[in-house]
Amino acid sequence: MTDVDGSTGEGGGQLLRTAVALAAITGRAVHLTNIRARRARPGLAAQHLAAVKAVAELCEARVDGLELASQEIRFDVDEQPARATVRVVAARSLARS
Helix, strand or coil, X not given: CEEEECCCCCCCHHHXXXXXXXXXXXXXXXXXXXCCCCCCCCCCCHHHHHHHHHHHHHHCXXXXXXXXXXXXXXXXXXXXXXXXXXXXXXXXXXXXC
């Protein structure tokens, strides 16, 4: 398992999205802590939940800690699909849901 400190660098959502995508591609589990720690509202926002859920669904990953404002998740990949389709929604439209 790879450990990633989410406060590294700019400390935003891009580190989360990149780490989860790489975990899905490589099949290697990732443990993220301090997610978005440098933000005014730290932790997972709705758009981050949607992104992680989509990737988890694609590769049938188990995700622990996936809830709004969570600053820690474990993303454990079971398998990698050959092909998938994902509907992407703008972050502002998620806030209205």
